[in-house]
Amino acid sequence: MIIVMKNENAAQNLAKALDTHNPIKPVFVHQNRIGLAGVKQIDDAQLADFKDDVVEVITNHHGAIKSSRDFHPEDTIIKTKHSIIGGDHFVFMAGPDSIESAEHVLEMGKDVQLAGATILRGGAFKPRTSPYSFQGNGEDGLKAHRQAADTLQMDMVTEILDTRDVDLVDQYTDIFQVGTRNMQNFALLKALGQKNKPVVLKRGMSATIDDLLNAAEYIAAGGNDQIILMERGIRTFDNKYTRNTMDVSAIPVLKSLTHYPVIADSSHAAGVSKFVEPIGLAAVAAGAQGLMTEIHDHPKEAFVDGAQALTPEQFKQLADKVRRVRTAIQ
Amino acid sequence: MIIVMKNENAAQNLAKALDTHNPIKPVFVHQNRIGLAGVKQIDDAQLADFKDDVVEVITNHHGAIKSSRDFHPEDTIIKTKHSIIGGDHFVFMAGPDSIESAEHVLEMGKDVQLAGATILRGGAFKPRTSPYSFQGNGEDGLKAHRQAADTLQMDMVTEILDTRDVDLVDQYTDIFQVGTRNMQNFALLKALGQKNKPVVLKRGMSATIDDLLNAAEYIAAGGNDQIILMERGIRTFDNKYTRNTMDVSAIPVLKSLTHYPVIADSSHAAGVSKFVEPIGLAAVAAGAQGLMTEIHDHPKEAFVDGAQALTPEQFKQLADKVRRVRTAIQ
Amino acid sequence: MIIVMKNENAAQNLAKALDTHNPIKPVFVHQNRIGLAGVKQIDDAQLADFKDDVVEVITNHHGAIKSSRDFHPEDTIIKTKHSIIGGDHFVFMAGPDSIESAEHVLEMGKDVQLAGATILRGGAFKPRTSPYSFQGNGEDGLKAHRQAADTLQMDMVTEILDTRDVDLVDQYTDIFQVGTRNMQNFALLKALGQKNKPVVLKRGMSATIDDLLNAAEYIAAGGNDQIILMERGIRTFDNKYTRNTMDVSAIPVLKSLTHYPVIADSSHAAGVSKFVEPIGLAAVAAGAQGLMTEIHDHPKEAFVDGAQALTPEQFKQLADKVRRVRTAIQ
Amino acid sequence: MIIVMKNENAAQNLAKALDTHNPIKPVFVHQNRIGLAGVKQIDDAQLADFKDDVVEVITNHHGAIKSSRDFHPEDTIIKTKHSIIGGDHFVFMAGPDSIESAEHVLEMGKDVQLAGATILRGGAFKPRTSPYSFQGNGEDGLKAHRQAADTLQMDMVTEILDTRDVDLVDQYTDIFQVGTRNMQNFALLKALGQKNKPVVLKRGMSATIDDLLNAAEYIAAGGNDQIILMERGIRTFDNKYTRNTMDVSAIPVLKSLTHYPVIADSSHAAGVSKFVEPIGLAAVAAGAQGLMTEIHDHPKEAFVDGAQALTPEQFKQLADKVRRVRTAIQ
Known part of the structure; x- marks a missing residue:
């Protein structure tokens, strides 16, 4: 339940009165709005003393509280060292699927930076369908990734797979990424809720x-509001020609329901490099506030997912079109 | 199987030799290419006399023949009285969901024409989920629709539901539309294959x-190559906030596999007017060669599907953005 | 809306008063129950004179009227010349996918009859994905099928694809079948609503x-209440090992919502003969009131869908197990 | 790749020669069979010395190695203190969704044991969609669960959500359970691969x-072959009347591909208690080797998922029918 009060002061006062010290059902305040987690009804008696200050009681908002636009009407804007994410800003996150070597990630970083990317992506811990596939270079990968990001003055984003690795990855990365297979790994989400660092949360x-x-609410409930939602294609009955089905509708829908930035990953949605551009442009036209893209200078030799990697040249062309589409839809 | 020959003459000669007069497995010729329907292997002996003229034998093309780019590499461009569909052209098909009255369809036609539409859509036979919902105004609707299109010098497109109505609808319309529920109504597709008139085929x-x-091949096999494919949203596990899931990936995929024009209907994909624009723009950014859009001046009073209708003003704004996105992606 | 009255007489009286002569929104009566099609609310004034006779006004029944258990609480039982379908009865419909010859369908009929089938299935008009696949033997097929059914004193069920063929097929068959691709071919459903003959309606x-x-309501609204619903597998993200996903849940769900018999087709659900038995037994354990099964004496030479055909011996084994499972779940 | 050798000795010898000490691509031996993880081709030269002992080289087995029937043809049978799982044995796992109190779990355990269950299920760590829902009683729940299992001489199975809890849960439980949302939590699967204890792996x-x-292979690759696969319903386009779509086809398909026991959870598939029985019986008729069922004496007061809980009486009736269906399908 969300209660809109006359002003911030009134909100603080009511919140104090309502606070139940129940860790499962906390009371949140944002400006003049109060979010009552897990509460669907409230006694009139409880509001009696504050009646004149109550503007509106909203019970039919969508499931979550802190992530709801009814609780937090204005866009969340996340600032990292080198990037601004959300609102009218657009961000490119690009880089290799997996960190292959210090030289390679640096080389790829240079290329994507030239095309406009400010965030360097790359995986050190890779969630592979088969245990017999390359699982990533681990901490060595993190180190190489960090070094490249520092050299280039870019932000680093990398995937985290295990609650036990949160502190390790935290030492290196600027932005955590939770992958599609872990979107409902609630233990991991809770652990990231304790960190004061942006989290890219990929849709399952x-x-x-x-x-x-x-899922976003699990992170937010812990106190970390720096959440970036990512649409990356869903699983449907048709996957002969693309790996997943990019659900572009999700982008405007999410933007209407939540204040968190919404970005898209057309590399995993497509699964085939020749469709990464049109699907990426579609996501941008639908309102995505950023794009994550996998690139590789020699896609056929990539350790992971080469089939969907753009070459640096292809990425530059995509980035140019993205900027033009952004202008076109304003 | 598709056989590429040295030139058109050679293709004609081989085709004559191969023709089996089997109505189920016809032999098609397009320029220097031969399409052997339903044939997966061919005796070397059959090709022996023509060996020097054979450039390539393609067996791994996708399922259909006439619809395959391997058979017909260049884009099909369809010309109606007032429109050019396919290739680098873009077409707007717009109008009310159902034909409500002669005055109303004319009014709506004026509005969409002003925004750039050359094809006036509207349903006289409506495929409704429930038998107790309004089923359309039938032949009266066709007449009013025809009259409005003539007055405005626009093309008319309308849905056909029943093989028994093909000749009736043919008397009025410029373009047939086959709806999502009839995409595999093979009897209807065959009947339309006998007509010399464009068919918009909506994806099931x-x-x-x-x-x-x-499904397109059913029409083409009958001799009608004026086919326009339409992506209109697929059914997936998530339909709380939109009616269907617009599968934008299908657009570049189809354009790579077939030469027929590919357009999109973001009204039915969205099901909610506020998402019709972003989803429509996404389809255009993905490469759609046209957009079909439902409009209504008083959406709340529309006979059918008012929730997803744009007002004329909203449609004008969409059309303007579409033109800008088209430029942006070139 | 469904109104439960004190008795049949009261229902007839109220129905007469409510009848609007609106063909789209008819008033139905079944025993002491009135079904008001397409009506969600009713003026108290309209019920005023009959107030004492009204037992209950049901507005939250599922979408359809005549097909609803709230309108027709007891099971519909359909009697054909040789079969009883619905209620506690169980029916086997079996035979070849397509009618290949008079001899073959007779042979297959003998085999399935020995195993307990009373209804001989077979297709004369085949809905094939590709126009270049065998489309069925047409009227010759119908004749052969009829002859075999007569010889064996079995009922005949066959698929109808085209509204123009309804009278033709009607001359031969005992039961119409509407296939998965035509489940929402509303013109066809309406045409079958005018016939006084059972219709097997396969789920899309x-x-x-x-x-x-x-879809069933389209048939019922026309006056034909002899409807048999069939679950035959739905399309999901996983179709590597089976052709479709048999949705066994649909069986008890349908039986709770509607009074029409619910049967299952595990041949098309499986798509592979070795899974036809376990999936068929699952459907029976879930409460299916009949099973449709494809058989062939030489599956590899079948004109259509040989991969999913059981041999007569396999069918006999399945039928025996089905009878045992039926007993087990009572 | 799987290589079938003449005998066990020959297999051991070849395995030794092939062993690459590559932790990502290990060499497994089972009786006379060798599994080469992540290997799709092998030099003839490598087999040259053992040529006469090679019976068959299988490259087209499904993706995994240790889980493949081609590597391990006979059923895996898992023995716990009080249960035998797999092969021709059938196992009932039943109990409350979450452990509410020591008294309650003991009470529920008595009830399900009377009906034939040997494994007591119950959750101490609950994966809830919302962070504001009850998250389980944690270690207190584990203790109460363990105590009830000991008192009743039953096995205990409980869900594990976090790699950091593996050792804690290991202290209490007899069988680990990995839930649907963690099926591809590879860190967790790897951690369980290090334990010598059965794992129930629910399908995502x-x-x-x-x-x-x-996913099973991740556990097996670590050395833990005590894996029980569970079908629990998949997500499809239709979820109005049931929570998920029980994919019964998966049961015979899995049994044909792998040697691990395959069980089903009809409680989560149904989501509504009245459909738990028919869907459960369907799974058994399809060949499931066990059933997991949620029960509660006062479903409406259950902490979690009461809507789908059977009462002890309903469970007893289900168990009786299950035993009869098991006999029927033999």
Whole structure:
């Protein structure tokens, strides 16, 4: 339940009165709004003393509280050292699928930076379908990635797979990434809720919009509001020609329901390099506030997912078109 | 199987030799290419006399023949009285969901024409989920629709539901439309294959890309090559906030596999007017060669599907943005 | 809206008063129950004179009227010349996918009859994904099928694809079948609503339960209440090992919502003969009131869908197990 | 790649020669069979010395190695203190969704044991969609659960959500359970691969059969072959009347591809208690080797998922029917 009060002061006062010290059902305040987690009804008696200050009681907002636009109407804007994410800003996150070597990630970083990327992506811990596939270079990968980001003055984003690795990865990265297979790894989400660092949360392959917002809420409930939601394609009945089905509708839907930035990953949605550009442009035209893209200078030799990697040249062309589409839809 | 020959003459000669007069497995010729329907292997002996003229034998093309780019590499461009569809052209098809009255469809036609539409859409036979919902105004609707199109010098497109109505609808319309629920109504597709008039073929809610191409092939096999494919959203696990899931990936995929024009209907994909624009722009950014849009001056009073109708003003704004996105992606 | 009256007489009286002569929104009566099609609210004034006779006004029944258990609480039982379908009865419909010859369908009929089938299935008009696949033997097939059914004293069920063929097929068959691709071919459903003959209505590949009930309602609204619903597998993200996903849940769900018999087709659900038995037994354990099964004495030479055909011996084994499972779940 | 050798000795010899000491691509031996993880081709030269002992080289087995029937043809049978799982044995796992109190779990345990269950289920760590829902009683829950199991001489199975809890849960439980949302939490699977204790692995909501087998392989690759696969309903377009779509086909498919026991959870598939029985019986008729069922004496007051809980009486009736169906299908 969300209660809109006359002003911030009134909100603080009511919140204090309502606070139940129940860790499962906390009371949140944002400006003149109060969010009552897990509460669907409230006694009139409880509001009696504050009656004149209550503007509106909203019970039919979507499932989550802190992630709801009804609780937090204005866009969340996240500032990292080298990037601004959300609102009218647009961000490119690009880089290799996995960190292959210090030289390679640096080389790739230079290329994507030239095309406009400010965030260097790359995986050190890779969630592979088979245990017999390359699982990533681990801490060595993190180190190489960090070094490249520092050299280039870019932000670093990398995936985290295990609650036990949160502190390790935290030592290196600027932005955590939670992958599609872990979107409902609630232990991991809770652990990231304790960190004061942005988290890119990828939508699960069969996660509904509400599932995604609730997953974000796990992070937010812990106190970390720097959340970036990512649409990356869902699983449907048709996957012969593309790996997943980019659900572009999710982008405007999410933007209407939540204040968190919404970005897209057309590399994983497409799964085939020749469709990464049109699908990426579609996401941007639908309102995505950023794009994550996998690149590789020699896609056929990539350790992971080469088939979907753009070459640096292809990425530059995509980035140019993205900027033009951004202008076109304003 | 598709056989590429040295030149058109050689293709004609081989085709004559191969022709089996089997109505189920016809032999098609397009320029220097031969399409052997339903044939996966061919005796070397059959090709022996023509060996020197054979450039390539393609067996791994996608399921259909006439619809395949391997058979017909260049874009099909369809010309109606007032429109050019396909290739680098872009077409707006717009109008009310159902034809409500002669005055109303004319009024709506004026509005969409002002915004750039050359094709006036409207339903006289409505495929409704429930038998107790308004089923359309039938032949009266066709007449009013025809009259409005003539007055405005626009093309008319309308849905056909029943093989028994093909000749009736043919008397009025410029373009037939086959709806999502009839995409595999093979009797209807065959009947339209006998007509010399464009057909808009909407993708079925759970039709794969291959299903859609095979449905098109039913029309093409009958001799009618004026086919326009339409992506209109598929059915997935998530339909709380939108009616369907617009599968933008299908657009570049189809354009790579087939030469027929590919357009999109973001009204039915969204199901909610506020998402019709971003989803429509996404389809255009993905490469759609046209957009079909439902409009209504008083959406709340529309006979059918008012929730997803744009007002004329909203449609004008969409059309303007579409033109800008088209420029942006070139 | 469904209104339960004190008794049949009261229902007839109120129905007469309410009848609007609106063909789209008819008033139905079944025993002491009135179904008001397409009506969600009713003026108290309209019920005023009959107030004492009204037991209950049901507005939250599922979408359809005549197909609803709230309108027709007891099971519909359909009697054909040789079979009883519905209620506690169980029916086997079996035979070849397509009618290949008079001899072959007779042979297959003998085999399935020995195993307990009373209804001989077979297709004369085949809905094939590709126009270049065998399309069925047409009227010759119908004749052979009829002859075999007569010889064996079995009922005949065959698929109808085209409204123009309804009278032709009607001359031969005992039971019409509407296939998955035509479940929402409303023109066809309406035409069958005018016949006084059972219709097997197969669920569409992506049809919801409500879609299926509304499709049945198209037949029922026309006056034909002899409807048999069939679950045959839906389209999902996983179709590597089976052709479709048998949705066994649909069986008890449908039986709770509607009074029409619910049967299952595990041949098309499986798509592979070795899974036809376990999936068929699952459907029976879930409460299916009949099973449709494809058989062939030489599956590899079958004109259509040989991969999923059981041999007569396999069918006999399945039928024996089905009878045992039926007993087990009572 | 799987290589079948003449005998066990020959297999050991070849395995020794092939062993690459590559932790990502280990060499496994089972009786006379060798599994080469992540290997798709092998030099003839490498086999030259053992040529006469090679019976068959299988390259087209499904993705995983240790989980493949081609590597391990006979059923895996898992023995716990009080249960035998797999082969021709059938196991009931039942109990409350969450452990509410020591008294309650003991009470529920008594009830399910009377009906034939040997394994007592219950959650101490609950994966809830919302962070504001009850998250389980944690270690107190584990203790109460353990105590009840000991008192009743039953096995205990409980869900594990976090790699950091593996050792804690290991102190209490007899069988680990990995839930649908963690099926591809590879860090957790690897951690469980290090334990010498059975693991129930629930299929992810949109996991393909191959995904599930590969997830199992993560556990197996670590050395733990006591894996029990569970079908619990997948996510499809239709979820109005049931929570998920029980994919019964997966059961015979899995049994044909892998040697691990395959069980089903009809409580989560149904989501509504009245459909738990028919869907459960369907799973058993399809060949499931066990059933997991949620029960509660006062479903409406259950802490979690009361809507889908059977009462002890309902469970007893289900268990009786299950035993009869088991006999029926033999």
